[in-house]
Amino acid sequence: MSFVSTGFLLFLLIGVIVYYFIPKKVQWIWLLFISYFYYATYGIKPMAFIAFTTISTYFGGRLIEKYSNDGANKILKNKPNITSEEKKKIKANTKGNKRKVVLIMLLFNFGILAVLKYFNFGVENINGIMHRLFGIQYTIAGMDLLLPLGISFYTFQSMGYIIDIYQGKYEADKNIFKFALFVSFFPQILQGPIGRYNRLAHQFYEKHYFDLTKIQQGLQLICWGFFKKLVIADRAGIIANQVFDHDDKYAGVIVIVGVLAYCIQLYGDFAGGMDVVMGTAELFDIKIDANFRQPFFSHSISEFWRRWHITLGTWMKDYIFYPFSLSKGMNKFGKFSKKKFGNAIGRVLPICLADLLIFFIVGLWHGASWKFIIYGLYNGFIIAFSGMFQPVYIKMFEITHINAKTRTWRLFQIFRTFVLINIGWYFDRGNSLKDAVYMMYYSVKGFSFSALTDGSLLKLGLDSLQIMILIAACVVWFIVSVLKEKNIEVREAIARRILPIRWAIYIALIISIPLLGTVSAKVGGFIYAQF
Amino acid sequence: MRNFKKILKCIIFAIICCIIFAICDFIFVPSGYVRVILHTLNYSDEKYDCIILGASHGRSAIDPYKLDETLGTNAINLCIPSETMEDSYYLLKESCRNNSPKTVILDLDYQYWYDLAENDFSDAFIYYQLEPSKVKAEYFFHNLLKKDVRISFSRWSNYISDFKGIKDKVSIKLDNGYNDFNIESAVVKGADGPYVGNGFFYRAPGGHGARGFIERRTWNDNKVDNKVVKQFKDIVDYCNANGIKLICVTSTITPAPVLTGTSEASAKYFEKLTEEYGVDYYDFNLLRQDVMPRGNLDFGDWDGHMCGALADKYSSIMASVIKDAQGGSVDRTKYFYNSYAALYEDVNTVVYCQTALSIIKKEDDTYNISFEIDGLSGTRVVPEYQIIVGTATGATVLSEYSKQTKYSFDLPQGTYTIRVNARAVGSTAEYEEYCEKAAVLEQ
Numbered sequence: 021m022s023f024v025s026t027g028f029l030l031f032l033l034i035g036v037i038v039y040y041f042i043p044k045k046v047q048w049i050w051l052l053f054i055s056y057f058y059y060a061t062y063g064i065k066p067m068a069f070i071a072f073t074t075i076s077t078y079f080g081g082r083l084i085e086k087y088s089n090d091g092a093n094k095i096l097k098n099k100p101n102i103t104s105e106e107k108k109k110i111k112a113n114t115k116g117n118k119r120k121v122v123l124i125m126l127l128f129n130f131g132i133l134a135v136l137k138y139f140n141f142g143v144e145n146i147n148g149i150m151h152r153l154f155g156i157q158y159t160i161a162g163m164d165l166l167l168p169l170g171i172s173f174y175t176f177q178s179m180g181y182i183i184d185i186y187q188g189k190y191e192a193d194k195n196i197f198k199f200a201l202f203v204s205f206f207p208q209i210l211q212g213p214i215g216r217y218n219r220l221a222h223q224f225y226e227k228h229y230f231d232l233t234k235i236q237q238g239l240q241l242i243c244w245g246f247f248k249k250l251v252i253a254d255r256a257g258i259i260a261n262q263v264f265d266h267d268d269k270y271a272g273v274i275v276i277v278g279v280l281a282y283c284i285q286l287y288g289d290f291a292g293g294m295d296v297v298m299g300t301a302e303l304f305d306i307k308i309d310a311n312f313r314q315p316f317f318s319h320s321i322s323e324f325w326r327r328w329h330i331t332l333g334t335w336m337k338d339y340i341f342y343p344f345s346l347s348k349g350m351n352k353f354g355k356f357s358k359k360k361f362g363n364a365i366g367r368v369l370p371i372c373l374a375d376l377l378i379f380f381i382v383g384l385w386h387g388a389s390w391k392f393i394i395y396g397l398y399n400g401f402i403i404a405f406s407g408m409f410q411p412v413y414i415k416m417f418e419i420t421h422i423n424a425k426t427r428t429w430r431l432f433q434i435f436r437t438f439v440l441i442n443i444g445w446y447f448d449r450g451n452s453l454k455d456a457v458y459m460m461y462y463s464v465k466g467f468s469f470s471a472l473t474d475g476s477l478l479k480l481g482l483d484s485l486q487i488m489i490l491i492a493a494c495v496v497w498f499i500v501s502v503l504k505e506k507n508i509e510v511r512e513a514i515a516r517r518i519l520p521i522r523w524a525i526y527i528a529l530i531i532s533i534p535l536l537g538t539v540s541a542k543v544g545g546f547i548y549a550q551f
Numbered sequence: 552m553r554n555f556k557k558i559l560k561c562i563i564f565a566i567i568c569c570i571i572f573a574i575c576d577f578i579f580v581p582s583g584y585v586r587v588i589l590h591t592l593n594y595s596d597e598k599y600d601c602i603i604l605g606a607s608h609g610r611s612a613i614d615p616y617k618l619d620e621t622l623g624t625n626a627i628n629l630c631i632p633s634e635t636m637e638d639s640y641y642l643l644k645e646s647c648r649n650n651s652p653k654t655v656i657l658d659l660d661y662q663y664w665y666d667l668a669e670n671d672f673s674d675a676f677i678y679y680q681l682e683p684s685k686v687k688a689e690y691f692f693h694n695l696l697k698k699d700v701r702i703s704f705s706r707w708s709n710y711i712s713d714f715k716g717i718k719d720k721v722s723i724k725l726d727n728g729y730n731d732f733n734i735e736s737a738v739v740k741g742a743d744g745p746y747v748g749n750g751f752f753y754r755a756p757g758g759h760g761a762r763g764f765i766e767r768r769t770w771n772d773n774k775v776d777n778k779v780v781k782q783f784k785d786i787v788d789y790c791n792a793n794g795i796k797l798i799c800v801t802s803t804i805t806p807a808p809v810l811t812g813t814s815e816a817s818a819k820y821f822e823k824l825t826e827e828y829g830v831d832y833y834d835f836n837l838l839r840q841d842v843m844p845r846g847n848l849d850f851g852d853w854d855g856h857m858c859g860a861l862a863d864k865y866s867s868i869m870a871s872v873i874k875d876a877q878g879g880s881v882d883r884t885k886y887f888y889n890s891y892a893a894l895y896e897d898v899n900t901v902v903y904c905q906t907a908l909s910i911i912k913k914e915d916d917t918y919n920i921s922f923e924i925d926g927l928s929g930t931r932v933v934p935e936y937q938i939i940v941g942t943a944t945g946a947t948v949l950s951e952y953s954k955q956t957k958y959s960f961d962l963p964q965g966t967y968t969i970r971v972n973a974r975a976v977g978s979t980a981e982y983e984e985y986c987e988k989a990a991v992l993e994q
Contacts, residue, residue: 021696021697022697022699024699024700024701025696025697025698025699025700026695026696026697026698026699026700026702026703026704027696027697028700029700030696232554232557232558232561236561250701523564523567526564527567527568527571530568531571531575533701534575534701534704534705534707534708535575535708535711537701537708
């Protein structure tokens with residue numbers, strides 16, 4: 021049931037009405053029911069996977085907590101007689117048991133994800149290596165595997181929970197059904213954001229009273245999301261698809277236009293989807309984490325990743341980056357690096373390695389293909405490189421007397437980051453790694469601006485009116501983004517206007533969706549819903 | 552009180568939005584003929600007892616009045632261009648709201664059994680024409696829930712590019728004729744002929760030769776959309792449950808595309824399917840030439856839309872077949888060839904020729920033109936082709952009639968018409984089919 025389908029609209033309507041009419045105590049049960057109902061509309065089989073993740077994570081969490089409590093009780097009970105040696109032993113024993121459970125949980129759940137998502141990719145590569153390096157003609161057969169929708173999102177969300185329990189950040193959920201709701205809450209199950217238990221779960225169990233203002237705000241956000249998705253992203257997608265799917269036909273500036281169109285498509289699609297998700301959650305009086313914060317105003321790639329797909333970034337940071345970079349091995353490596361390369365490089369080298377690891381995983385998370393791995397590593401290398409050469413930059417600024425705080429320099433940084441990000445899209449959207457490199461080469465070869473004026477642009481699937489609509493819609497979005505960047509909350513600013521102006525804005529937004537939105541056979545499919 | 556005010560404001564806001572949507576619908580959506588037909592179906596004094604369902608082939612081929620003459624029925628043709636099996640099912644149900652049909656003739660067109668585009672505005676076309684009823688609600692819940700929300704609630708967004716047409720659309724809708732459901736007030740596309748009544752249009756003859764390419768679609772049983780089969784089953788079940796006699800037919804299409812073999816392959820599938828469900832099926836492409844002589848010119852296009860004159864003959868023959876069936880049994884040999892092989896053998900002319908030019912500029916500033924001719928004819932016919940090059944001043948025969956199908960020759964700069972005449976070897980006709988291609992050879 022796509023967010024833009026008629027069914028979803030009706031589902032939402034019924035969902036919200038019933039939610040506020042039933043006793044507050046059972047609101048979460050209704051949410052759980054409609055979440056599973058929503059997921060079931062994509063098929064019954066995938067439900068087995070989400071149920072497995074829910075059950076295993078729930079019991080895993082409980083077991084970890086039990087080990088913690090047992091260990092603590094043991095120490096408490098024998099407090100007067102226990103020696104510090106014995107205390108240490110109990111603690112080590114408890115930690116060992118907890119670690120075992122976490123490892124099993126991670127292995128099982130990420131194992132399922134890995135098999136379903138990456139098995140065929142692995143087989144393909146093994147076959148390639150056997151064939152090319154050893155001349156072995158035997159090929160391992162791939163499998164026709166079902167990839168449950170949203171598996172990457174709910175697996176990451178659940179594993180975040182289990183690691184937090186292990187680290188003792190909060191107590192494990194006592195109620196399996198309440199926990200099931202945390203895993204399966206329908207607005208975010210398909211394309212995130214990746215929620216955190218401590219910020220999300222308690223909201224489900226609170227009493228929620230009908231508040232018209234919140235409903236209005238939720239609907240506004242949904243409409244704004246649809247505007248980004250249907251008016252901007254789907255329209256830009258026509259150009260992007262034309263260029264990327266016929267990469268042998270285009271060169272020079274047209275390829276660059278295609279990449280920019282993809283940039284708009286991806287951002288509009290994902291950010292629009294997130295607005296619909298957040299707006300939908302708001303209708304149920306649930307606040308979920310934002311996934312975007314005007315990413316194209318970033319001054320560096322690392323800042324971009326703090327503003328783009330924020331919940332994935334913070335997940336990676338909390339559960340991979342810190343544990344990895346603070347591990348004993350990396351500690352030793354840091355000391356070794358400091359000895360070998362000096363203090364400055366030695367200090368940043370472990371961080372660079374951690375960045376590369378993170379972005380390798382981010383790339384792989386995007387899909388089972390080398391182009392995604394390269395996409396991730398490309399970003400990782402830039403961040404690692406920037407970190408490593410930070411002292412050099414500072415020196416260069418001193419020598420050249422560049423003031424890094426000036427507006428011009430900041431604008432240059434934003435532009436530079438934008439260019440670097442767009443280079444990454446070649447790998448992300450290219451049909452293969454080879455195609456991406458080929459397109460990069462042809463972007464430069466035979467570059468001339470004449471293609472912008474000789475009518476070639478109008479052969480990419482949009483006529484001049486359509487292009488004007490796209491540009492105008494992007495300008496509106498840009499203005500809203502600038503305001504948000506200046507901490508002006510647009511929704512609240514509109515709410516303060518007099519009624520006729522307020523309503524005119526709302527009506528214009530609503531009408532613009534059918535009036536200016538594009539409808540195609542592929543409409544409704546959100547790009548990130550396939551992860 | 553404050554909450555009441557807030558809610559009231561929301562209601563007013565929603566009403567304003569609805570009014571704007573209604574205005575957009577009024578000014579953007581053209582007035583089609585289907586609403587007129589459905590109004591006739593629901594509000595005619597005489598109730599209909601024979602319903603004809605199908606898509607555009609059925610609309611131009613089956614004259615309900617001719618059926619009435621032979622069968623004594625009161626028939627109405629509800630074949631609508633792009634009507635899917637799903638649409639047919641709901642139109643059948645709609646028919647039963649105010650009529651008591653005893654017979655349903657369902658025209659099976661293979662083009663609607665696979666490769667169906669999803670999420671297109673045309674998916675909801677019939678839905679919008681139905682008046683509010685249980686049938687419409689059922690249609691909505693069964694078919695539109697998975698569709699884009701704009702398809703269900705703002706069909707006008709499909710017509711917004713036609714700004715220039717707003718004035719005409721509005722004036723038509725403000726006309727009394729529109730409110731009185733007069734066909735004159737409806738914009739009818741693709742019927743290519745006057746409206747006779749009860750859903751039938753009398754199509755005028757089409758052109759010869761320059762009708763473009765036949766779309767070669769390869770039928771494959773495995774490609775059949777299971778959804779369509781399910782919807783067909785729904786129609787069968789509905790007819791069985793309501794004591795309605797269902798007769799499936801495939802109306803005769805233009806001879807040329809029949810020779811591509813797709814009709815034969817699809818008919819085999821339909822035969823098997825209808826047999827499985829215990830439904831009578833008649834493939835009228837197999838009609839004997841002596842029973843209904845026909846050529847390409849009896850159809851408006853290659854797709855198979857029958858012209859009015861042949862449609863009347865065809866409808867009478869169809870009625871006779873049905874009458875014979877009602878009488879006990881149909882002597883199929885009286886009407887039909889026993890196989891497609893026999894049909895192909897009986898075609899003694901070339902029925903189709905087409906080509907695409909490949910033009911290459913040479914170093915000496917002349918142009919090389921090459922092409923291969925694609926022809927269709929009966930199995931006993933050997934086709935031959937004549938090539939004529941036309942200029943503004945006259946025409947020259949470049950190649951006399953021969954069996955050769957590939958040609959290559961050079962021409963100097965200029966504007967030409969390349970005409971290929973085709974006929975059967977041994978024929979004395981100037982040509983039986985032809986095609987023409989323009990060749991503009993300039994710097």
